[in-house]
Amino acid sequence: xxxxxxxxxxxxxxxxxxxxxxxxxxxxxxxxxxxxxxxxxxxxxxxxxxxxxxxxxxxxxxxxxxxxxxxxxxxxxxxxxxxxxxxxxxxxxxxxxxxxxxxxxxxxxxxxxxxxxxxxxxxxxxxxxxxxxxxxxxxxxxxxxxxxxxxxxxxxxxxxxxxxxxxxxxxxxxxxxxxxxxxxxxxxxxxxxxxxxxxxxxxxxxxxxxxxxxxxxxxxxxxxxxxxxxxxxxxxxxxxxxxxxxxxxxxxxxxxxxxxxxxxxxxxxxxxxxxxxxxxxxxxxxxxxxxxxxxxxxxxxxx
Amino acid sequence: xxxxxxxxxxxxxxxxxxxxxxxxxxxxxxxxxxxxxxxxxxxxxxxxxxxxxxxxxxxxxxxxxxxxxxxxxxxxxxxxxxxxxxxxxxxxxxxxxxxxxxxxxxxxxxxxxxxxxxxxxxxxxxxxxxxxxxxxxxxxxxxxxxxxxxxxxxxxxxxxxxxxxxxxxxxxxxxxxxxxxxxxxxxxxxxxxxxxxxxxxxxxxxxxxxxxxxxxxxxxxxxxxxxxxxxxxxxxxxxxxxxxxxxxxxxxxxxxxxxxxxxxxxxxxxxxxxxxxxxxxxxxxxxxxxxxxxxxxxxxxxxxxxxxxxxxxxxxxxxxxxxxxxxxxxxxxxxxxxxxxxxxxxxxxxxxxx
Numbered sequence: 001x002x003x004x005x006x007x008x009x010x011x012x013x014x015x016x017x018x019x020x021x022x023x024x025x026x027x028x029x030x031x032x033x034x035x036x037x038x039x040x041x042x043x044x045x046x047x048x049x050x051x052x053x054x055x056x057x058x059x060x061x062x063x064x065x066x067x068x069x070x071x072x073x074x075x076x077x078x079x080x081x082x083x084x085x086x087x088x089x090x091x092x093x094x095x096x097x098x099x100x101x102x103x104x105x106x107x108x109x110x111x112x113x114x115x116x117x118x119x120x121x122x123x124x125x126x127x128x129x130x131x132x133x134x135x136x137x138x139x140x141x142x143x144x145x146x147x148x149x150x151x152x153x154x155x156x157x158x159x160x161x162x163x164x165x166x167x168x169x170x171x172x173x174x175x176x177x178x179x180x181x182x183x184x185x186x187x188x189x190x191x192x193x194x195x196x197x198x199x200x201x202x203x204x205x206x207x208x209x210x211x212x213x214x215x216x217x218x219x220x221x222x223x224x225x226x227x228x229x230x231x232x233x234x235x236x237x238x239x240x241x242x243x244x245x246x247x248x249x250x251x252x253x254x255x256x257x258x259x260x261x262x263x264x265x266x267x268x269x270x271x272x273x274x275x276x277x278x279x280x281x282x283x284x285x286x287x288x289x290x291x292x293x294x295x296x297x298x299x300x301x302x303x
Numbered sequence: 304x305x306x307x308x309x310x311x312x313x314x315x316x317x318x319x320x321x322x323x324x325x326x327x328x329x330x331x332x333x334x335x336x337x338x339x340x341x342x343x344x345x346x347x348x349x350x351x352x353x354x355x356x357x358x359x360x361x362x363x364x365x366x367x368x369x370x371x372x373x374x375x376x377x378x379x380x381x382x383x384x385x386x387x388x389x390x391x392x393x394x395x396x397x398x399x400x401x402x403x404x405x406x407x408x409x410x411x412x413x414x415x416x417x418x419x420x421x422x423x424x425x426x427x428x429x430x431x432x433x434x435x436x437x438x439x440x441x442x443x444x445x446x447x448x449x450x451x452x453x454x455x456x457x458x459x460x461x462x463x464x465x466x467x468x469x470x471x472x473x474x475x476x477x478x479x480x481x482x483x484x485x486x487x488x489x490x491x492x493x494x495x496x497x498x499x500x501x502x503x504x505x506x507x508x509x510x511x512x513x514x515x516x517x518x519x520x521x522x523x524x525x526x527x528x529x530x531x532x533x534x535x536x537x538x539x540x541x542x543x544x545x546x547x548x549x550x551x552x553x554x555x556x557x558x559x560x561x562x563x564x565x566x567x568x569x570x571x572x573x574x575x576x577x578x579x580x581x582x583x584x585x586x587x588x589x590x591x592x593x594x595x596x597x598x599x600x601x602x603x604x605x606x607x608x609x610x611x612x613x614x615x616x617x618x619x620x621x622x623x624x625x626x627x628x629x630x631x632x633x634x635x636x637x638x639x640x641x642x643x644x645x646x647x648x649x650x651x652x653x654x655x656x657x
Contacts, residue, residue: 139334139335140338142338143335143338143339143341143342146335146338146339146632146635146639147339147342147628147631147632148591148593148594148631150594150597151594151632152628154613154616154624155346155624155625155628156346158346158616158619158621158624159621231460231461235463238463239465239597239598242463242465242598243597243598243601243613243616244617245616255463255465258465258469265469265472265473265477266477272466272469273470276463276466276469276470279462279463279466280461280462280466283460283461283463284457287457288457
C-alpha cells in the first residue's frame with residue numbers, strides 16, 4: 001500500500017471495521033496535535049526521557065552510585081570529562097541524572113497504574129448505582145480532595161516510613177479523587193443510554209455492565225486527565241524526595257539530589273542546579289504535551 | 304431543573320429552600336470534617352512509632368508503660384479510641400508535641416501567623432499580576448503577548464518551587480545581596496519587636512520600628528515573589544479562559560455596537576462577569592499556597608506551619624504531623640466553603656436559583 005492510500009484508508013468516512021474507525025480517529029488526533037509546535041516539543045522531551053531511561057547504562061559514562069577518587073574528583077565543575085560536574089561523593093552528576101530518569105518514569109507509571117483503576121472503580125460505581133452509594137462514595141472522594149495533595153502524601157509517608165515505594169503509594173492515594181469525579185460524570189451520561197438498558201434486559205449483572213460497558217467508555221477521558229497530571233506527580237515526588245521522604249540515598253532521585261547539593265549551593269552551584277533543570281525540563285515536557293492533547297481532545301475544558 | 308421560586312410565589316416560599324440549603328451545607332461540612340478526622344486518626348494508628356514509648360521514653364519500667372498504655376486508651380477497641388480522639392479534637396485538644404512538650408494547638412497558633420503572612424503576600428502579588436496578564440492574554444489571543452504569558456505560566460507550573468527558591472537565594476541573596484537571607488527577621492531585631500498579631504509587617508509598622516519593618520520586608524520579598532509567581536501562573540491562565548468565554552458573548556457585541564469604548568468593555572463589562580468564577584480560583588490558589596509553603600518554608604527556614612510540619616516529620620512527632628495536617632485540611636475546607644458563599648453573593652443568578 002502506498003502512503004497516499006494508507007492515508008485515505010485512515011481518513012475514510014465509511015470505515016469498514018471498528019479497527020479502521022479507531023485508527024482513523026487516532027490519526028486525526030495525531031495530525032491535529034502535530035500542528036501544535038509546543039506540544040511536539042513536549043512529546044520530544046517525553047520520548048527523550050523514555051529513551052534515556054531505557055538506555056541509561058549505555059548513555060551514562062560513569063557509575064551512578066559508586067563515586068570516583070574522593071581526593072581529586074570531588075565537586076568538580078562541569079567539563080568535558082564530567083558534563084554536569086561531580087558531587088560531594090565524587091560521583092558524576094550527568095550519570096546520576098540519566099539513571100534518575102528511571103526512578104522518575106517508574107514513579108509516574110506506577111502512580112498512573114495504581115490511581116487510575118481506583119478512580120475508575122469508585123467513579124463508575126458511584127455514577128452507575130446513584131442513590132446512597134453515590135452519596136457515600138462521593139463524600140469519601142471529597143474528603144480526600146479536601147487535603148492538599150502534598151500534605152496528605154506527607155502524612156502517609158510519615159505513617160508508612162520514607163522510601164520510594166511508600167512515596168509512590170502515598171502519591172497514588174492522593175491522586176485518584178479527580179479521576180473518580182470525572183468517571184462519575186461520564187457514567188451519569190452513559191447509564192441511561194438505550195444500549196445499557198438493552199444489556200440489562202439481556203440479564204447482565206451490574207458488575208458486568210460496569211466493567212464491560214461503562215468503564216471502557218470512561219477510560220479515554222480519564223487517561224487524558226492522567227497525562228495532564230503527570231507533571232504534578234513528578235513535582236510531588238521530587239518534593240517528597242527533597243524533604244528526604246522519597247527515594248533514599250544513594251539512589252539518584254532528582255529531588256533528593258537537590259537536597260544533597262543544597263549545602264554546597266553557594267560555592268558549587270551545579271550540584272543542586274543540574275537535577276533541578278532535569279525536573280523542570282521533564283515536567284515542562286509533560287505539561288506541553290498534556291496541554292496540546294487537551295486542546296485537541298477537549299477544546300472547551302480548561303481545568 | 305426545578306422551577307425557580309421567584310416564578311412560583313415570591314420570597315416567602317423561597318425561605319424553606321434557603322433553610323434546606325444551609326442545612327445541607329452544614330451537613331456537608333460536618334461530614335467532611337469528620338472524614339478528615341477519620342483519615343488522620345487512621346494514619347495515626349498505622350504508624351510504626353509506638354505512641355506509648357513516645358510519651359514515657361524507652362527506659363520506662365513495665366508498670367509505667369502499662370499505665371501510659373491505658374491512659375492513652377490503647378486497650379480499648381478502635382472505634383472507642385476514635386471517639387476519644389473525636390472528643391479531644393472537638394475541644395481543641397490535638398495532643399502534645401513530643402518535640403516541644405507543648406499542646407499541638409498552641410504550637411500551631413504560634414507558627415501559623417508566619418505562614419499566613421507569607422501566603423497572603425504571595426496571593427496579593429499573584430492576583431495583582433495574574434489578573435491583568437490573563438486579561439491581556441485573552442484580548443490578544445494567539446498573538447505574541449498571549450504566547451509569552453502562556454509560556455511564562457507553563458514555566459511556573461513546571462519548575463519545582465524548592466529549586467527556584469534555592470536559585471533565588473543563590474542569585475539575589477548570596478551574589479547580588481538584594482534581599483535578606485533565610486528566616487523572617489534578623490536576629491538583632493528579633494527581641495525588639497513585640498508580637499501582637501504575629502504578622503511581623505503589621506507589628507513593626509504599628510510599633511513604628513521602620514528599620515525592623517524594612518528588614519522584615521527584605522526577608523519576605525523573595526519567598527513572597529516566588530509563591531506569587533506560582534499562583535500568578537494559575538490565576539492568569541484561568542482569567543484568560545474566563546475572559547475568552549465572556550468576550551464571545553452577545554452582550555459584548557451589543558456593547559460594541561452601541562459604541563462603548565473598548566477599554567470599558569474589557570475592564571468593566573467582561574471582567575466583572577469573569578470575576579465571579581475568578582473568586583473561586585483565587586480562593587483555591589490561596590489554599591494551594593499553604594501547600595506550597597511546606598517546601599518554600601523549608602528552603603527559606605521560614606518558621607511557619609510548613610516548617611513545623613517537616614520538622615515534626617523528621618523527628619517522628621506524629622501528633623504534631625497529624626495535627627498540622629488536620630489544621631491545613633480544615634483551612635482548605637473553610638476556604639472552599641468561603642468561595643462557595645462568595646459565589647452566591649457575587650452572582651445574582653446563582654442567588655435566585657437557590
